[in-house]
Amino acid sequence: MTGIIDSYIPVAIFLAVGLIMPPVTMFLVKQLSPRSRAANKYTTYESGSIPTGTARIQFNVEYYLYAIAFVLFDIEVLFLYPWATVYKGHGITTIAVVEMLVFVFILLFGYLYLWKKEALTWVK
């Protein structure tokens, strides 16, 4: 009876509310709140001292390695989602389960490799 689009009409309505609500709230705040101008008020907070340089500096490569590992395993998870819905009751149970186990085990070797290479260790 209901098409796939129908379940996303409420989503669109909620998205519209989510997009509108914060600006409207901030507009209300602008009307209600006091304003005062003092130059020092607009400096960046750095525990009371005058901030040096910009905050947008280069960061440790550790974050990068975790991101790579994350992409790897998140795609694994993504492949498991459709598998989880069909492996049972479609006459392909055995082959589906075996294939999934093979898939996970291959990735497990990658995981062990990452562990041995200390890519999953924070402090090197």
Added chain:
Amino acid sequence: MSAMIEIPEFIVPFIPLIRGVVGLALIGAIFLGAMGAVWIERKLSGDIQQRYGPMRVGKYGLLQLVADAIKLFTKEDLMPRNADKLLFNNAPIFMMSSVFLMLVAIPVGAIFVNGVEYPLAVAEMDISILYIEAMSAISIFGIFMIAYGSNNKYSLLGAFRNFARMVGYEVPLGITIISVVVMTGSLNIVEIAQAQGLLWNIFLQPLGFIIFFVALMADMGRLPFDQNESEEELVAGWVTEYSGMRFGLGFFAEYIHMILGSFLVALLFLGGWNVPAFVSNNAILGLIAPTGFLLAKTALVLCTIVMMRWAVPRYRIDQVVDLSWKRLLPLSLVNLVWAVGLGLYLGV
């Protein structure tokens, strides 16, 4: 909507629209719920630390949150000079949209009319659990936009920690959700909740429940996983430069996220709204009991999450990352294999 209740023919095409508009009431309800959650958290924290918590404004301090809201509304909206205007101003949109879009797909209860079940979800979709997880992940954009936009070193450190934590815990979270899905064979959260009946998933997959709960706490940034805020070292981390109502919006988004997370625990592992048949067949109890049961379980989970805050000290960031990559990830794979075996044993 099922065929049991007669609906005039001309309304049928507008049902999704009506559901969406009526569902907007849920946004109001969830805001009230978030205020309640803040009050419960402050009261419980007070009790645990042997103080009173809020008690001056209104009876039992119930109006404390109203006073806080008035204060936030009348505070000056401050933006540091070096901040990136675009990112700094628009981050709350991402955080709020993230929780609202999660809210659309989460069933908040069910009513039984003449023994027929009507789940109270604004939108019912085939892939709702995947959708909820995806929407939940959007909030990290908001956090990163705030931190990068405010051009503050504390904020940026907090955001990077947040990022390192999120990428670690999304994977075990996803795998435990799949372990629940393989028991049902459906990605629809309504069907997952219904399929549990009175044999809850927590009994079938105790390990999965623990992994899911820990990963969810980390996902929501609750203590002991609030390394992105850590007041003592990072001065509130990603919200250092955020003040007034702008902070209030982010704060509320976090609390709504926590409530929705509690709903997820109750729906996926604690049996959802399922009640014994004699209760659901009762004309009056069928209307109230299932929803009440679900809300009670959600409140219980919420209180547990709040009390965990004072029971476990905050981890260092390297411990957090180790916990997810070296403990939870292998354990969640073990749980997946267990769930597949159990699903085949019980199922086919």
